[in-house]
Amino acid sequence: AMTDTHPNPKPWIADIHAYVPGKSSAADGQPLVKLSANENPLGCCDAARAALDEQRDPAAYPDPDARVLREAIANRHSLDAARIVCGTGSDELLNLAAQGFAGVGDEVLFSRYSFAVYDIAARRCGATPVEVADADYGADVDAMLAAVSPATKVVFLANPNNPTGSYLARPEVERLHAGLPSDVLFVLDQAYAEYLAQDEDDGGLELAAAHRNVLVTRTFSKIHGLAGERVGWATGAPGLIDTLNRIRGPFNVTQSGQAAATAAIDDADFVERSRAHNAAERARFAERIGALGNYGLRALPSEANFVMVLFEGAVSAADALEAIAGAGYAVRHLPGQGLPHALRITIGTAEQMDTIADTIAALVGSKA
Ligand code: PMP
Numbered sequence: 001a002m003t004d005t006h007p008n009p010k011p012w013i014a015d016i017h018a019y020v021p022g023k024s025s026a027a028d029g030q031p032l033v034k035l036s037a038n039e040n041p042l043g044c045c046d047a048a049r050a051a052l053d054e055q056r057d058p059a060a061y062p063d064p065d066a067r068v069l070r071e072a073i074a075n076r077h078s079l080d081a082a083r084i085v086c087g088t089g090s091d092e093l094l095n096l097a098a099q100g101f102a103g104v105g106d107e108v109l110f111s112r113y114s115f116a117v118y119d120i121a122a123r124r125c126g127a128t129p130v131e132v133a134d135a136d137y138g139a140d141v142d143a144m145l146a147a148v149s150p151a152t153k154v155v156f157l158a159n160p161n162n163p164t165g166s167y168l169a170r171p172e173v174e175r176l177h178a179g180l181p182s183d184v185l186f187v188l189d190q191a192y193a194e195y196l197a198q199d200e201d202d203g204g205l206e207l208a209a210a211h212r213n214v215l216v217t218r219t220f221s222k223i224h225g226l227a228g229e230r231v232g233w234a235t236g237a238p239g240l241i242d243t244l245n246r247i248r249g250p251f252n253v254t255q256s257g258q259a260a261a262t263a264a265i266d267d268a269d270f271v272e273r274s275r276a277h278n279a280a281e282r283a284r285f286a287e288r289i290g291a292l293g294n295y296g297l298r299a300l301p302s303e304a305n306f307v308m309v310l311f312e313g314a315v316s317a318a319d320a321l322e323a324i325a326g327a328g329y330a331v332r333h334l335p336g337q338g339l340p341h342a343l344r345i346t347i348g349t350a351e352q353m354d355t356i357a358d359t360i361a362a363l364v365g366s367k368a
Pocket residue numbers: 038088089090091092115158161162189191192218219220221227230231232
């Protein structure tokens with residue numbers, strides 16, 4: 001029998017909170033429609049679908065350097081393929097960025113109410129996560145710069161941000177970067193960048209091309225509709241890319257993931273259709289929530305493929321979550337992230353958004 005008389009292996013993960021996935025079924029066990037994971041309601045493009053349906057040799061390892069995919073990404077974004085690394089989703093690359101540049105005794109900085117992986121990535125490498133106060137649910141550049149210490153090694157910024165949808169325009173992103181010591185790694189997470197208005201750009205790719213301390217991460221999980229294939233990429237200076245290459249899994253992107261992503265990046269029409277659908281439905285949904293302002297509801301401005309709704313009146317977010325589940329939908333409640341009063345709702349089809357808005361309106365009306 002095991003006894004407690006010997007020292008036990010002590011994992012870093014002792015102080016990492018387990019990832020809690022959103023609910024996927026109702027109380028009666030019925031599956032819910034997921035508007036909880038920021039997936040693309042239009043699916044993926046036909047070319048990616050066709051690439052997924054091709055026969056491959058499952059006994060063969062994928063290309064460890066994802067050469068064809070990196071060339072396609074480089075072409076699409078006018079980048080140098082040598083400055084691109086692909087990952088098992090951008091999640092892997094965010095973790096590798098922390099692991100490569102921070103360790104025990106170091107600090108990893110990010111804004112409150114930002115992507116939950118940053119905290120986990122910091123703790124995974126033994127570093128200390130430093131959560132900076134937000135400015136009305138968005139990143140506060142002055143507060144972030146004030147929080148930088150000699151121990152700071154990595155700064156994460158999601159732009160647009162998950163779960164709030166907030167966005168820092170280019171001058172603010174540049175001001176944040178300019179205020180950081182040059183030996184601090186600035187990781188600009190652009191998972192939702194393709195959802196920005198067509199004339200909007202935070203300048204991240206240019207920063208990454210021009211400076212040795214900027215890493216931009218992107219994903220095929222959101223607008224390209226390939227979340228299940230787990231493909232992300234990062235670009236930055238050769239020294240940064242070399243570090244990530246040396247610590248990543250050698251075969252970290254599957255054959256099908258590489259093929260589907262390569263097909264998806266060239267389908268500009270699908271991306272534009274997804275972007276336009278999202279922008280239209282996001283505006284329509286935000287307007288419907290805005291009309292419920294008298295009941296203490298507020299839709300935070302969003303540049304992403306979801307809207308965060310605050311419930312500060314008689315109806316709580318938990319009440320709304322339950323009513324929405326009753327209507328057959330899962331949305332995201334994040335009480336563990338300090339947001340017990342909010343729901344993050346992914347933009348789905350027009351019909352789905354009508355159902356969610358109708359459900360919320362009926363609930364607040366009935367409690368008024
Ligand atoms: N960054 C942000 C801000 C995200 O919201 C997500 C997805 N939840 C990711 C990165 C990671 O996505 P993936 O690993 O699928 O690329």
